[in-house]
Amino acid sequence: MKKKDMSKQAKIQDAVAAIILKEGPAGVSTTKVARRVGIAQSNVYLYFKNKQALIDSVYQRETQRIINTTALAALADETVALPERIRMYVQQVYDYSLAHPDSLTLLQQIKSLKGQGMELTVGADDPNNVVVRLLTAGVTAGVLKPLPVNLFMSLVFAVIHTHTTNVKNGLTSSTAVNFDTLYPLIWDAIRLG
Amino acid sequence: MKKKDMSKQAKIQDAVAAIILKEGPAGVSTTKVARRVGIAQSNVYLYFKNKQALIDSVYQRETQRIINTTALAALADETVALPERIRMYVQQVYDYSLAHPDSLTLLQQIKSLKGQGMELTVGADDPNNVVVRLLTAGVTAGVLKPLPVNLFMSLVFAVIHTHTTNVKNGLTSSTAVNFDTLYPLIWDAIRLG
Amino acid sequence: MKKKDMSKQAKIQDAVAAIILKEGPAGVSTTKVARRVGIAQSNVYLYFKNKQALIDSVYQRETQRIINTTALAALADETVALPERIRMYVQQVYDYSLAHPDSLTLLQQIKSLKGQGMELTVGADDPNNVVVRLLTAGVTAGVLKPLPVNLFMSLVFAVIHTHTTNVKNGLTSSTAVNFDTLYPLIWDAIRLG
Amino acid sequence: MKKKDMSKQAKIQDAVAAIILKEGPAGVSTTKVARRVGIAQSNVYLYFKNKQALIDSVYQRETQRIINTTALAALADETVALPERIRMYVQQVYDYSLAHPDSLTLLQQIKSLKGQGMELTVGADDPNNVVVRLLTAGVTAGVLKPLPVNLFMSLVFAVIHTHTTNVKNGLTSSTAVNFDTLYPLIWDAIRLG
DNA sequence: TATGAATGAGTGTTCATTCAT
DNA sequence: AATGAATGAACACTCATTCAT
Known part of the structure; x- marks a missing residue:
C-alpha cells in the first residue's frame, strides 16, 4: 500500500x-x-x-524529513528553560537517528560528493535556523560554553551518528547504551561550569 | 627545492x-x-x-604522516597519569590538524568513496591501536565514562576537525579559540564524574 | 531491399x-x-x-544458418540406408560451403580466438548431435572404419573447406572438381573395407 | 642445462x-x-x-623445426616407390605431431592472426616444396586421385592434428589408435582405384 | 647488452543527456 | 507520461614503440 x-x-x-x-x-x-x-x-x-x-x-x-519529524516549535518555546530545550533538541536528533539509521549517513555521503568541507549538521548554514538560535541563546545566557555553536552541533551529530552506527552494526546494544547514558557525554561537554 | x-x-x-x-x-x-x-x-x-x-x-x-608526526610512544608511557596522557593525545590531534588542515578532510573524503559507514579516526580499526588502548584503560580505571571508546574518538575528531575548518575558513580566529579553550569541551564530555 | x-x-x-x-x-x-x-x-x-x-x-x-540450411531430419531418417545418409551429410556440407564460402572460415577464425584446440566441426561438442549419431551408427554397423568419429568430421570439413577456398581463389574451377569427383576422396577414406 | x-x-x-x-x-x-x-x-x-x-x-x-626433424631427402629419393615415399611422408608428419603435439596448433594459431584463408600445411606455398612435388608425382603416375594436391595435404594435416589433439586430451589412447590404424584412413582417401 | 621512463594511440565500457515517436 | 534509439564525451587501462642512459 x-x-x-x-x-x-x-x-x-x-x-x-x-x-x-x-x-x-x-x-x-x-x-x-x-x-x-x-x-x-x-x-x-x-x-x-x-x-x-x-x-x-x-x-x-532527507533534510525536510528531519525537519518534519522534529518538533521545531517546541525548541523555540521561550517559556521552557534553555537546558530543557537543549535536551529536547538532542533527544530529537537521537530519536530520529535511531529510527532512521541511514538518514544521516545519506546526507553525509551526498555532501562528500562535492569537495567542500563538511559542516553537515542540517541547515547549520541557515543563520535563522532554530537550532542555531537555541544554542546561541544558550551561550549568551551563560548556560553553554562560549564557543562557536557549530562545534556543538558537530559534536552532537558525531556522537549520535557513531552511536547509531554502532547499534546498527551490532557493536552496541541499544539497551546497554540509551539516551540517558549518552546524553551526559553531550551535556557535560557543552554546558558551562 | x-x-x-x-x-x-x-x-x-x-x-x-x-x-x-x-x-x-x-x-x-x-x-x-x-x-x-x-x-x-x-x-x-x-x-x-x-x-x-x-x-x-x-x-x-596521509595516515603515515599522522603516525610519524605524533608521539605515540608517550601515549603508552604508563608512568604518566591517564588524564595527562589523554590530554596529550587530544593535543597531538589538535596540533596536527591545525598544522595540516586538509589532512583529516582528505582522509574523510577517501573513506566516503566506498559506501561504508565512517569509522575513520585513523587506525581505529586496529584493535591493538595505541589510542584505543589508552581510552579503554581510561574507562577501566574509572577516569572516563563507561561508553564505547569509538564514541570518544569520534567526538574528538569531530570537534577538532570542525574547529580547524572554522579557522581555515576565517570563521574563528585561532587565538580566540585555542587548545586551552577547546579542550574542556572534550574533557568535560568524556571524563567520569 | x-x-x-x-x-x-x-x-x-x-x-x-x-x-x-x-x-x-x-x-x-x-x-x-x-x-x-x-x-x-x-x-x-x-x-x-x-x-x-x-x-x-x-x-x-553462423552455426544457426548452417543448421537452418541443412536438412537434419533427413540424416536421421532410419528408413534410408546409412551410406546414403552419410553421402547426404557430406553433400549438405559441400553445398553449404560452396554457397557460403566464408562461413566455415568465419567459424574457424572465431574459434581460434580462444587458445583452445579446434574441434570446430559445428556442434561436435553436442553428444546428441545428429551427425555424431549418424557417423557413430555407421561405425557400429560396420559401414565405417572403427575410429573416433571426430576424425571423420574433421576430414570432411578440411577437404571441403580447402576445396571451397581453392574455388574462391580461382585455383580450382568448380566444374573441374565437383561433388562427384570430390566425394570419393571422403568416402574411400572413411568406409570400411 | x-x-x-x-x-x-x-x-x-x-x-x-x-x-x-x-x-x-x-x-x-x-x-x-x-x-x-x-x-x-x-x-x-x-x-x-x-x-x-x-x-x-x-x-x-616452428616450420624449420619440422623441416629439420623430417627426413626430406628420403621423400625425394626416386629409387623408392611412390606409395612407399608417400607413406613415409605421412608417417613423418604423424611422428612429429605426436612428439610435438602443440606444434601444429601453434602454427595454425599464428596463421589465424591474419585474415587470409588458411592453407597452413607447412610450406604448401612453396611450389618447389618437396611434398608438393612428391604428391604431384603421385597424381601424374596415376597412384593418387587426380585432384589438387593441397586437398591431400589438408586432409593429412586435419586427420593427424585431430588425432594428436584427441590423444593429448585423453579422448583417444595412442595405443588404441596408432599409425597403422590411422594410415588407411588417409591412404584409402587419396590413392587411385 | 640492458634498462626504466616515457608516450600517443588505442582498447572496451559507461555515462549523462537529447530527441523522435 | 513514457520509451528506445542515439550519441559524444569521458573513463580506466593496455599496448607497441622509442630513447636516454
Missing part, C-alpha cells in the same frame, strides 16, 4: 538513496537508478532536470 | 590529494591527475597498478 | 564478420565495427552486452 | 609460443612476453624489430 501510492518521483529518489548507501555517491548513475525503479533510463529526465538536480532533491527530501 | 626533489610518485599523489579536496573523491580521474602533473595519462600506470591503488596510497601516505 | 530491411543488430554482426574475414578475429574492435556500420561506437553496446557477446552472437548466427 | 644454454632470443620465442598456446595469438603482448622471460619490456626490441617480426620468427622457427 505504501509502495503503491508512491509517486514515481519518490521511487526514483528512493532508488538513488539506496544506491548511495550501498555503493557510495559515486555509484549513482541514471542507468542504475532506472533499472532499479523499472523504468526507461530517459524517463529519469521527465522528473528531474539532470542528475545533479536529482541528487540535490534527495538531499533536500 | 621542495618540488624539485619530489619523486614523480609523490607528485601524482599530491595531484590526487588536491583534486579530492577541490572536487571530492569522485572527481579524481587519471586524465585529470596526469594533466595536473604534466605527464601522459598512461604514465600514471607506471607508478600505480591502478586507480584504486593510487587512491589507497594517498590514504596510507 | 536487402540492406534496408536489416535490423541494426544484423548490420553490426555483418560488420564483425567482414572484419574477421579481412583482418582476422584480433582485428575486431568496437570502433572499427561502428565505423563500418556508420554509427557511434557506444551504440554497439545498445545491441550487445559487450564485445564477447557480440562475437559469440556472430558465431551462433 | 637445456634452458641455461638457450639464447635470450630463443627464450623470448618460447614465451611467445607458450602464450599463444595458452591464450591464443591475440594474447601476445610485449609486456607479457617480457614478464615471462624476466627481462625489461623494451628489451624485446633488442632482439626483434617489432612485434610482427617476433611472431613471424616464432612461426618460422
Whole structure:
C-alpha cells in the first residue's frame, strides 16, 4: 500500500538513496537508478532536470524529513528553560537517528560528493535556523560554553551518528547504551561550569 | 627545492590529494591527475597498478604522516597519569590538524568513496591501536565514562576537525579559540564524574 | 531491399564478420565495427552486452544458418540406408560451403580466438548431435572404419573447406572438381573395407 | 642445462609460443612476453624489430623445426616407390605431431592472426616444396586421385592434428589408435582405384 | 647488452543527456 | 507520461614503440 501510492518521483529518489548507501555517491548513475525503479533510463529526465538536480532533491527530501519529524516549535518555546530545550533538541536528533539509521549517513555521503568541507549538521548554514538560535541563546545566557555553536552541533551529530552506527552494526546494544547514558557525554561537554 | 626533489610518485599523489579536496573523491580521474602533473595519462600506470591503488596510497601516505608526526610512544608511557596522557593525545590531534588542515578532510573524503559507514579516526580499526588502548584503560580505571571508546574518538575528531575548518575558513580566529579553550569541551564530555 | 530491411543488430554482426574475414578475429574492435556500420561506437553496446557477446552472437548466427540450411531430419531418417545418409551429410556440407564460402572460415577464425584446440566441426561438442549419431551408427554397423568419429568430421570439413577456398581463389574451377569427383576422396577414406 | 644454454632470443620465442598456446595469438603482448622471460619490456626490441617480426620468427622457427626433424631427402629419393615415399611422408608428419603435439596448433594459431584463408600445411606455398612435388608425382603416375594436391595435404594435416589433439586430451589412447590404424584412413582417401 | 621512463594511440565500457515517436 | 534509439564525451587501462642512459 505504501509502495503503491508512491509517486514515481519518490521511487526514483528512493532508488538513488539506496544506491548511495550501498555503493557510495559515486555509484549513482541514471542507468542504475532506472533499472532499479523499472523504468526507461530517459524517463529519469521527465522528473528531474539532470542528475545533479536529482541528487540535490534527495538531499533536500532527507533534510525536510528531519525537519518534519522534529518538533521545531517546541525548541523555540521561550517559556521552557534553555537546558530543557537543549535536551529536547538532542533527544530529537537521537530519536530520529535511531529510527532512521541511514538518514544521516545519506546526507553525509551526498555532501562528500562535492569537495567542500563538511559542516553537515542540517541547515547549520541557515543563520535563522532554530537550532542555531537555541544554542546561541544558550551561550549568551551563560548556560553553554562560549564557543562557536557549530562545534556543538558537530559534536552532537558525531556522537549520535557513531552511536547509531554502532547499534546498527551490532557493536552496541541499544539497551546497554540509551539516551540517558549518552546524553551526559553531550551535556557535560557543552554546558558551562 | 621542495618540488624539485619530489619523486614523480609523490607528485601524482599530491595531484590526487588536491583534486579530492577541490572536487571530492569522485572527481579524481587519471586524465585529470596526469594533466595536473604534466605527464601522459598512461604514465600514471607506471607508478600505480591502478586507480584504486593510487587512491589507497594517498590514504596510507596521509595516515603515515599522522603516525610519524605524533608521539605515540608517550601515549603508552604508563608512568604518566591517564588524564595527562589523554590530554596529550587530544593535543597531538589538535596540533596536527591545525598544522595540516586538509589532512583529516582528505582522509574523510577517501573513506566516503566506498559506501561504508565512517569509522575513520585513523587506525581505529586496529584493535591493538595505541589510542584505543589508552581510552579503554581510561574507562577501566574509572577516569572516563563507561561508553564505547569509538564514541570518544569520534567526538574528538569531530570537534577538532570542525574547529580547524572554522579557522581555515576565517570563521574563528585561532587565538580566540585555542587548545586551552577547546579542550574542556572534550574533557568535560568524556571524563567520569 | 536487402540492406534496408536489416535490423541494426544484423548490420553490426555483418560488420564483425567482414572484419574477421579481412583482418582476422584480433582485428575486431568496437570502433572499427561502428565505423563500418556508420554509427557511434557506444551504440554497439545498445545491441550487445559487450564485445564477447557480440562475437559469440556472430558465431551462433553462423552455426544457426548452417543448421537452418541443412536438412537434419533427413540424416536421421532410419528408413534410408546409412551410406546414403552419410553421402547426404557430406553433400549438405559441400553445398553449404560452396554457397557460403566464408562461413566455415568465419567459424574457424572465431574459434581460434580462444587458445583452445579446434574441434570446430559445428556442434561436435553436442553428444546428441545428429551427425555424431549418424557417423557413430555407421561405425557400429560396420559401414565405417572403427575410429573416433571426430576424425571423420574433421576430414570432411578440411577437404571441403580447402576445396571451397581453392574455388574462391580461382585455383580450382568448380566444374573441374565437383561433388562427384570430390566425394570419393571422403568416402574411400572413411568406409570400411 | 637445456634452458641455461638457450639464447635470450630463443627464450623470448618460447614465451611467445607458450602464450599463444595458452591464450591464443591475440594474447601476445610485449609486456607479457617480457614478464615471462624476466627481462625489461623494451628489451624485446633488442632482439626483434617489432612485434610482427617476433611472431613471424616464432612461426618460422616452428616450420624449420619440422623441416629439420623430417627426413626430406628420403621423400625425394626416386629409387623408392611412390606409395612407399608417400607413406613415409605421412608417417613423418604423424611422428612429429605426436612428439610435438602443440606444434601444429601453434602454427595454425599464428596463421589465424591474419585474415587470409588458411592453407597452413607447412610450406604448401612453396611450389618447389618437396611434398608438393612428391604428391604431384603421385597424381601424374596415376597412384593418387587426380585432384589438387593441397586437398591431400589438408586432409593429412586435419586427420593427424585431430588425432594428436584427441590423444593429448585423453579422448583417444595412442595405443588404441596408432599409425597403422590411422594410415588407411588417409591412404584409402587419396590413392587411385 | 640492458634498462626504466616515457608516450600517443588505442582498447572496451559507461555515462549523462537529447530527441523522435 | 513514457520509451528506445542515439550519441559524444569521458573513463580506466593496455599496448607497441622509442630513447636516454
